[in-house]
Amino acid sequence: MAMKPFPCPKCHQDTIALKDKYLAAIWMVIRCGNCGTRLCAHPLLMTLLYFIYFWVIAACVFWAWYHRSATPLIWMLVLWTLLDIINIRYMPLKALRAQTPKV
Numbered sequence: 001m002a003m004k005p006f007p008c009p010k011c012h013q014d015t016i017a018l019k020d021k022y023l024a025a026i027w028m029v030i031r032c033g034n035c036g037t038r039l040c041a042h043p044l045l046m047t048l049l050y051f052i053y054f055w056v057i058a059a060c061v062f063w064a065w066y067h068r069s070a071t072p073l074i075w076m077l078v079l080w081t082l083l084d085i086i087n088i089r090y091m092p093l094k095a096l097r098a099q100t101p102k103v
């Protein structure tokens with residue numbers, strides 16, 4: 001499945017490769033290849049999404065333990081994959097301010 005690159009929020013060119021979008025999805029700072037702006041995934045939405053990731057683990061592990069069954073762990077993998085797709089495809093990028101040297 002080929003995906004077209006994601007647009008940079010600063011220069012609006014499709015410069016962000018899937019690999020970079022994935023790095024942003026794991027809290028890495030990436031850089032636009034066109035305008036050089038440093039970008040990161042939206043911090044507030046990322047916090048919310050990671051809260052859901054950990055809630056899914058907690059719920060599925062408890063459910064697996066409660067029913068002595070591995071089925072909820074399969075659900076956990078399915079839900080994590082869905083959350084990853086949402087994170088990589090739909091998480092908006094945010095431009096970071098240029099680093100200015102301190103005097």
Ligand SMILES: [Zn+2]
Pocket residue numbers: 008009010011012013015032033034035036037
């Ligand atoms: Zn750019």
